[in-house]
Amino acid sequence: MAPLKRKGAKDRRKVIDIYGIGALNLDFIYEVSRLRDVSVPGLNLTHGGEVVGSSAALAALRGALDRAGTLKKVSPGGSASNTCHVLALMGYRAGLVGVLGRDGPGDRYLDAVKGVDTEGVVRKGRTGLAYIINGEQRDRSIVVFADPGSELLETEVDETRLASSRWIHMTSFVSPRCLETQMRLKHALRERVAFSVDPGEIYAAMGREVEPLLAGIEVLFTSQKEIEALFGCGLDEAVRKALGLAKCVVLKRGRQGAALFMEGFSCAAATDSVDGVDNTGAGDVLNGVFLGLYLRGVEPALALQVATRAASSSIKGYGRDAYPDGGTIEGLYEDMLVHQRKR
Numbered sequence: 207m208a209p210l211k212r213k214g215a216k217d218r219r220k221v222i223d224i225y226g227i228g229a230l231n232l233d234f235i236y237e238v239s240r241l242r243d244v245s246v247p248g249l250n251l252t253h254g255g256e257v258v259g260s261s262a263a264l265a266a267l268r269g270a271l272d273r274a275g276t277l278k279k280v281s282p283g284g285s286a287s288n289t290c291h292v293l294a295l296m297g298y299r300a301g302l303v304g305v306l307g308r309d310g311p312g313d314r315y316l317d318a319v320k321g322v323d324t325e326g327v328v329r330k331g332r333t334g335l336a337y338i339i340n341g342e343q344r345d346r347s348i349v350v351f352a353d354p355g356s357e358l359l360e361t362e363v364d365e366t367r368l369a370s371s372r373w374i375h376m377t378s379f380v381s382p383r384c385l386e387t388q389m390r391l392k393h394a395l396r397e398r399v400a401f402s403v404d405p406g407e408i409y410a411a412m413g414r415e416v417e418p419l420l421a422g423i424e425v426l427f428t429s430q431k432e433i434e435a436l437f438g439c440g441l442d443e444a445v446r447k448a449l450g451l452a453k454c455v456v457l458k459r460g461r462q463g464a465a466l467f468m469e470g471f472s473c474a475a476a477t478d479s480v481d482g483v484d485n486t487g488a489g490d491v492l493n494g495v496f497l498g499l500y501l502r503g504v505e506p507a508l509a510l511q512v513a514t515r516a517a518s519s520s521i522k523g524y525g526r527d528a529y530p531d532g533g534t535i536e537g538l539y540e541d542m543l544v545h546q547r548k549r
Contacts, residue, residue: 222301222323224293224497225368227388228286228377230304230327231336231350232311235484235524236275241341243274249349253341254460256348256407258380264351267337275339278484281525282318283336285377285404288487288526292494294321296532298501301326301371303363305356307333326364331356338486345460346486352380360387369398373501375493376401376419378408385409389418400424404493410435417451425500426452427493433457454506456496458489466510473507475514482521487529492517495535504539508546512538
């Protein structure tokens with residue numbers, strides 16, 4: 207089994223192992239006593255939910271958070287970016303493709319990104335903002351504010367660079383036009399690069415419109431709520447339909463852990479008991495660790511066990527503060543190997 211930090215990395219400086227393509231948001235992470243204390247007309251805030259906010263709601267939400275909340279962290283975010291951050295911690299060469307504004311938040315985002323290639327990031331419009339609100343149930347509520355002028359266009363993406371990678375991980379944008387860009391890129395590169403997709407609530411709400419993005423991918427990362435929305439049916443039937451499109455389905459269950467489905471095989475993994483402060487990005491940590499081990503050839507069931515434990519540990523800090531590093535992930539992997547041998 208190769209180590210997470212691969213030899214020869216300096217000689218392969220320009221070769222990217224995996225690209226993440228998705229919305230890039232600067233995250234503002236707040237604590238509130240009760241979620242209802244920051245309720246704003248037009249925003250349906252729910253524990254564990256994600257909504258898109260209008261520009262009119264932005265000032266009202268900021269005012270409510272200034273009155274009733276405490277800002278804990280400002281951090282680079284976005285599901286694809288979080289996943290790539292984890293892969294970089296594991297020793298992979300990861301790169302981002304997305305849009306940041308030519309503004310202060312965009313500069314702040316890039317200054318905070320460590321170890322990830324950002325040559326594929328387009329600078330235009332205004333940077334997307336995400337307000338992460340942790341309330342009484344310790345299950346974050348997310349409000350995303352995206353600039354309509356910051357859509358990722360196919361002409362802005364270097365397909366040649368993407369084609370030289372091993373893997374592309376796609377996550378949601380707010381704009382349907384960005385989804386079209388992702389679909390076209392996937393169609394152009396599907397014979398040369400492997401793909402995974404985490405649709406999140408935004409793409410899941412689009413239902414069958416997203417199916418072309420899922421067709422022929424290696425891994426679909428999703429939750430029960432999302433997969434049922436994607437396919438318009440109950441969990442068992444939704445998983446069956448998903449396996450008609452993806453080789454592997456990883457179902458994220460929050461505090462209940464995760465499950466994995468492949469043709470003729472399924473398994474589950476439990477979480478560790480952790481007193482968490484912020485579960486923002488825990489699912490992205492699971493994605494990153496699973497993909498990092500999967501790319502190493504680790505059996506999917508074992509990769510899921512390690513990834514689930516890594517995700518549990520990530521909620522002990524705000525934003526990316528508690529994400530496990532490569533050494534910690536390697537230790538979890540070795541522990542799970544020992545546990546398997548004792549069975």
